Amino acid sequence: MSQQHFVGLDISVKTTAICVVDPGGQVVHRESVESDPQMICESLLALKLDFGRIGLEAGPLSPWLYVGLVDAGLPAICVETRHMHAALAARINKTDRNDALGIAQMMRVGLFRPVHVKTPASQQRRLLLTSRKLLQRKAADIENDLRGQLRNFGLKVGMVGAAGFDARVRKLVADAPAIAAIVIPLLLAREALRTELAKLHKILLDAVRVDPVCRRLMTAPGVGPIVAFTYRACVDNPARFSRSKCVGAHYGLTPRLYQSGETARVGRISRCGDALMRSALYEAALVLLTNSRIPRWSSLKSWGVAVARRRGFQKAVVAVARKLAIVLHRMWRDDTEFCWSSAPAA
Incomplete structure (x- = not known):
């Protein structure tokens, strides 16, 4: 029966440091490859070893890399960030190589807390939510900034809804061409944001309408x-x-x-x-x-x-x-x- 080996992956935007240790904790392989699931899988499969656990820290690239490793039949585990930081903080020298070794040792002794990696469908839902929220926030930022800036000239927008905001501001600056030349582009940008926000909101509502959950x-x-x-x-x-x-x-x-x-x-x-x-x-x-x-x-x-x-x-x-x-x-x-x-x- 072959011995199981354990892998630590320290991921950055461009490269990923790989460290493989045996059951006794001895390093048997170190390498740095491009942060791409295909490149990582090829590097690990070329070793022809029996892997017990492959650990990677939760981060922006983790879902993409995790899915690629699992699809290749590798036992990948995504580890909770705060737990991993606490475990690696005792090391004097922080380098990618040392972090990969620390993650591999965590996998070997079972000192880790796995996190759930969301499915691609769930990640798409979250992208829709965050994108919608971003457009909503930026449109509100423009409105709030205009309210404050116009108040310096004695122009008070007052209590007005989102639908009537544009007309109200245009009316206020109608007799001030110099101010209008600055304000109108902001109103046009706000209108563009609200138009795209309405599109994303409709996509969300359509998705909810057909989702039984x-x-x-x-x-x-x-x-x-x-x-x-x-x-x-x-x-x-x-x-x-x-x-x-x-x-x-x-x-x-x-x-x-x-x-x-x-x-x-x-x-x-x-x-x-x-x-x-x-x-x-x-x-x-x-x-x-x-x-x-x-x-x-x-x-x-x-x-x-x-x-x-x-x-x-x-x-x-x-x-x-x-x-x-x-x-x-x-x-x-x-x-x-x-x-x-x-x-x-x-």
Whole structure:
């Protein structure tokens, strides 16, 4: 029976440092190749060794390289970044070669925390969400900047919606040609951003309309197309969470705990994990607790209102967001819709 060898990959944009160690921890191969899955696979397969684990750190190129290694039949493992940084921080000299050796040793002794690598479909959903958010943010930046700059000349935009913003600004600068010559290009740029934003928003809505998972998630109060699509993209596979309660902790919605000897402190939420997911759940919880256009009463809202009375509104929103993450996960795993309460809570 051949001995298993372990590999560490330290990935940079251009090159990847490869280090292979035997079961005893002795280095048997070192190499630096182009950061391309085909090049890495060819280098490893040419060694004709039995690989136990191949470790690479989570990063921008990791999903692409991970899929290429797995498709080639190699036992790749993507390692959590903070865990790997803590394990490698004790080394005096930080180089790509040393980091690759450290990763290989982590694979050999089993000292690592694997992370879930999202499927290409999930990565495309996230690309759509982040691109839409980027255009939305840049259009809002132009609006806010114009409001502030025009105020210096006594031109107050006032309370106006996004649809009437362009006409309002043009009216304000109509009698100031010098200012208009500067402002109009910004308005045209804003209009272009809003046009492309509308296209991406339509693509998102069309995707939600034909996705049974998103439609099921939207039966929960406060969950609209954006929140459902975000949850679908971030969770990717509900089976990767052994318990629904783990979802809230994974996305940073549980409080930090510091315990040592007689000291035990419970802090604020950890805010670890995906900020996109966390903000979407927070917005859904806020809508659930405050929006009067949700006519039906639910046990979830009743629970959130009770928390608000005891602990305050802000903590109640976070608590409902965490609870909503758990409920949505259970709905997804069980293929069930949201269960509304039969009557309002007293």
